[in-house]
Amino acid sequence: MHHFSPSIQVWYRQNYRKLPWRETRNAYKIWLSEVIMQQTRVNQGISYYKKFVEHYPDVSKLAAAEEQEVLRLWQGLGYYSRARNLHFAAQQVVNEFNGVFPDNFKDIKSLKGVGDYTASAIASFAFDLPYAVLDGNAFRVLSRYFNDDTPIDTGQGAKIFKAYADDVLNKEDPAEFNQAIMEIGAMVCKPKNPDCENCPLADTCLAFNEGVPTSLPVKSKKVKVTTRHFHYFIFPSQEIQLIKREGKGIWQNMYEFPVLELEGKKLKSEIKTLVQKKFRVNLLKKISEEKHILTHQHINATFWEVDERLKDGGIVKVDLETINDLPLPRLIERFLEENVGLFME
Known part of the structure; x- marks a missing residue:
C-alpha cells in the first residue's frame, strides 16, 4: 500500500469535521449530501441536508414529491438543475430499481446528474467499493503531491489524475481514504494559503519540496461569462x-x-x-x-x-x-x- 494512504488517514481520524452525512452508510442520504454539497459551503449545506432528510426520509418520499415543492425547498442554493436532477433520479430509483438505491458503480452512475465523482463517492462511502474520488480538493492535493502541471480540465489531465488517484487509493478502506483526501484539500491543502507546515504529506509532497504549491492545479479554460x-x-x-x-x-x-x-x-x-x-x-x-x-x-x-x-x-x-x-x-x-x-x- 502506498505510504500516502496511512499518513492522511491517521491525520483524518484526529482532525475531521463532524458532518451529518459522515455518520451514515445510507446510500440515499449520502447521495443527497453529495448533490447538495456541490458548489455549496458546508455550513449552508448542513441546513439544507437536514431539511431534505426531514421532508423526504427515503428515496420514495422524494420521488413522490411535486417538482415545485422540491424546488421551493432548494430555494437559495442556486444551480437549480441539481434539484431537478435529484427529483428525476429519485423517480429512476423507484421505477428502475424497485425503490432500492443501487449498490454498484455502473447503476449508481446511470442516475440523472450523477457523474464519476458522485458515483465514486456513493460507491465507496455507502458500500466500501474501491473507487477513488476526484473532486476539486482531491485534484488539488494530487497535482501538488506529484507536482504535475497537466491542466486538470482536459482529457489528458482527467486520465493522468485518475491514474494517480487509483495508485494512492487504500483499496482496503476506500471510504475513509476518500474522506481523508478531500478533507486534507478542504482544511490544509487550500487553494490560496496551504498550511504545508502542518500537512501530513509535506515530507513527500513534490510541490512543497521542489516547486510552488499555489501554482497548482492548472486549468486551461477560463469560464466564459x-x-x-x-x-x-x-x-x-x-x-x-x-x-x-x-x-x-x-x-x-x-x-x-x-x-x-x-x-x-x-x-x-x-x-x-x-x-x-x-x-x-x-x-x-x-x-x-x-x-x-x-x-x-x-x-x-x-x-x-x-x-x-x-x-x-x-x-x-x-x-x-x-x-x-x-x-x-x-x-x-x-x-x-x-x-x-x-x-x-
Missing part, C-alpha cells in the same frame, strides 16, 4: 403578479415578475414601447436596479413600476402570505424583502 439584461414589471398591489419561467436555462419552473429580456442597455422610451406591446400597460418609473452574479452569467435586473395590472395569459396571482409556497429565484426573493411596502395596503 455572459451578461443578460432583465426588465421586470410590477403593479404595486396586495395581489402580486408572477409568471412561471418556462424552457431550459436558469430558474426553469420557478416564478418571477413578468419580464422582458433585452439585448444590451435600452432607453426608457424603448422599454415603454415594448412593455405596452407585450403587456398592454404603461411604464411609470424605475423602482430599483440589481446585479445578480451567477457562475456563468451576470444578470442586470431593472424593476419598473407600471400603471395597472398586467395582461398576460400566464400570470399567477398571489399575496405576501402565499408567495412562499412558490419557488422563487434569490433575486426576486431579495427584491420582495427590500420592497415589501409595495405589496401592502
Whole structure:
C-alpha cells in the first residue's frame, strides 16, 4: 500500500469535521449530501441536508414529491438543475430499481446528474467499493503531491489524475481514504494559503519540496461569462403578479415578475414601447436596479413600476402570505424583502 494512504488517514481520524452525512452508510442520504454539497459551503449545506432528510426520509418520499415543492425547498442554493436532477433520479430509483438505491458503480452512475465523482463517492462511502474520488480538493492535493502541471480540465489531465488517484487509493478502506483526501484539500491543502507546515504529506509532497504549491492545479479554460439584461414589471398591489419561467436555462419552473429580456442597455422610451406591446400597460418609473452574479452569467435586473395590472395569459396571482409556497429565484426573493411596502395596503 502506498505510504500516502496511512499518513492522511491517521491525520483524518484526529482532525475531521463532524458532518451529518459522515455518520451514515445510507446510500440515499449520502447521495443527497453529495448533490447538495456541490458548489455549496458546508455550513449552508448542513441546513439544507437536514431539511431534505426531514421532508423526504427515503428515496420514495422524494420521488413522490411535486417538482415545485422540491424546488421551493432548494430555494437559495442556486444551480437549480441539481434539484431537478435529484427529483428525476429519485423517480429512476423507484421505477428502475424497485425503490432500492443501487449498490454498484455502473447503476449508481446511470442516475440523472450523477457523474464519476458522485458515483465514486456513493460507491465507496455507502458500500466500501474501491473507487477513488476526484473532486476539486482531491485534484488539488494530487497535482501538488506529484507536482504535475497537466491542466486538470482536459482529457489528458482527467486520465493522468485518475491514474494517480487509483495508485494512492487504500483499496482496503476506500471510504475513509476518500474522506481523508478531500478533507486534507478542504482544511490544509487550500487553494490560496496551504498550511504545508502542518500537512501530513509535506515530507513527500513534490510541490512543497521542489516547486510552488499555489501554482497548482492548472486549468486551461477560463469560464466564459455572459451578461443578460432583465426588465421586470410590477403593479404595486396586495395581489402580486408572477409568471412561471418556462424552457431550459436558469430558474426553469420557478416564478418571477413578468419580464422582458433585452439585448444590451435600452432607453426608457424603448422599454415603454415594448412593455405596452407585450403587456398592454404603461411604464411609470424605475423602482430599483440589481446585479445578480451567477457562475456563468451576470444578470442586470431593472424593476419598473407600471400603471395597472398586467395582461398576460400566464400570470399567477398571489399575496405576501402565499408567495412562499412558490419557488422563487434569490433575486426576486431579495427584491420582495427590500420592497415589501409595495405589496401592502
